[in-house]
Amino acid sequence: MFDTCCDTYSRSRFDMIRSDSTELKTESHTMVARNKSGNVEPLARVQTKRLALNEAAIESARHSLDQGAVTPHYGPWREDVIQLHNDSLATELVCVLRYKRHHFTAAGLASPKIAEEFLVHANAEAAHGDRLAQRIVQLGGEPDFSPDTLTRRSHAAYDESQELKAMLKANLVAERVAIEAYSQMIALIGDKDSTTRRLLEDILADEQEHAEELKDWLAD
Ligand SMILES: [Fe+2]
Ligand SMILES: [Fe+2]
Numbered sequence: 001m002f003d004t005c006c007d008t009y010s011r012s013r014f015d016m017i018r019s020d021s022t023e024l025k026t027e028s029h030t031m032v033a034r035n036k037s038g039n040v041e042p043l044a045r046v047q048t049k050r051l052a053l054n055e056a057a058i059e060s061a062r063h064s065l066d067q068g069a070v071t072p073h074y075g076p077w078r079e080d081v082i083q084l085h086n087d088s089l090a091t092e093l094v095c096v097l098r099y100k101r102h103h104f105t106a107a108g109l110a111s112p113k114i115a116e117e118f119l120v121h122a123n124a125e126a127a128h129g130d131r132l133a134q135r136i137v138q139l140g141g142e143p144d145f146s147p148d149t150l151t152r153r154s155h156a157a158y159d160e161s162q163e164l165k166a167m168l169k170a171n172l173v174a175e176r177v178a179i180e181a182y183s184q185m186i187a188l189i190g191d192k193d194s195t196t197r198r199l200l201e202d203i204l205a206d207e208q209e210h211a212e213e214l215k216d217w218l219a220d
Contacts, residue, residue, distance in 0.1 A: 069138050075192055082141035084185050085132045085196075088203075089143055090153035091181065092129035095174055096122050098159050102167045111164060114217055121171070121210055128203045135199055155181045168218045175211040182207060 057072040070078060099122035106115040133143035144153070151158055156174035161167045182204040189197050 067140055070140050077192060078139055079141075081189065081193060081196060082136055082139050084188070085136045085139075085141070086144045087153055087155065088178075088181065088185070089129050089132045089136070089145075090150050091155045091178055092125045092132065093145070093150055094154035094156055094158055095125040095178070096129065098156075098174065099125060099171065101158075101160060102171065105162070106164055106167055111217075114164065114168070117213065117217075118167070118171070124206055124210070128206065131199055131203070135196060139196075165218065168214055172211060172214040172218060175207050175214060178207045179204060179211060 054072075061071040099118045103115055103118040103122060106112075106118060133145075136143045156177045157170070159167065159170035159174075161170055182200050186197060186200050186204065189200065191197075
C-alpha cells in the first residue's frame with residue numbers, strides 16, 4: 001500500500017526504455033508512486049489513443065458506386081438530412097413566389113426601389129433553392145418541386161398583401177422563420193456533414209442580410 005502523502009507522477013515508457021528502443025515512445029504512460037520504503041512502483045498504465053483511419057470503411061468506399069459521394073462515414077442520418085433539405089427547398093420556392101408577387105404588385109407603389117429589391121431577393125431565394133436541390137441529389141435523394149404540397153411543406157408563408165408596409169412585414173417574418181430553421185438545421189448537422197453545414201451557413205448569412213434590409217426599409 002502507498003501512503004496518501006506519497007508523491008505520484010507520470011513517467012513515459014519511452015523514458016524508461018530510451019536506450020533500448022524508440023518504437024514504443026508515447027504509446028503508453030505508467031503512473032508511478034513512491035512507497036514508504038522510498039521505492040518507485042507502477043500504479044496504472046494509461047494507454048494513449050493513436051489516430052488511425054478505419055481501413056474497413058475505406059475498403060467499403062471502393063464499392064457501392066451508385067451512392068456517389070455518400071460513403072460509409074456519412075452515418076445513418078442521410079434521409080433526415082434530405083428531408084430537412086426538401087422542407088427548406090419548399091420554403092425557398094414559396095419565398096420566390098412571394099417576392100415575385102410583391103415585386104410586380106409593388107412596382108406602382110411609393111417605392112419602386114423596394115419593388116426592385118424584392119426581385120433581387122426573389123433571385124437570391126431561387127439560387128438557394130438550386131443549391132439545396134443540388135445537395136439533395138449529391139446525397140442520393142430527390143428534390144421535391146411538387147407545387148401541390150409546396151405551401152404545406154414550406155416553413156414560411158405565401159402573402160398577397162396590397163400595401164408596401166404589409167409586404168415588408170410579411171417578408172421580414174418569412175426571413176426570420178428561415179433564419180430560425182437554418183440555424184436549427186446547422187445545429188442538428190454539427191460535424192456530421194461539413195459540406196452541408198457550409199452550404200447552410202452560406203444561405204443563413206444571406207437570409208440574415210435580407211432580414212436586416214427589410215427591417216431598415218420598414219423603419220424608413
Ligand atoms: Fe433563401
Ligand atoms: Fe431570404
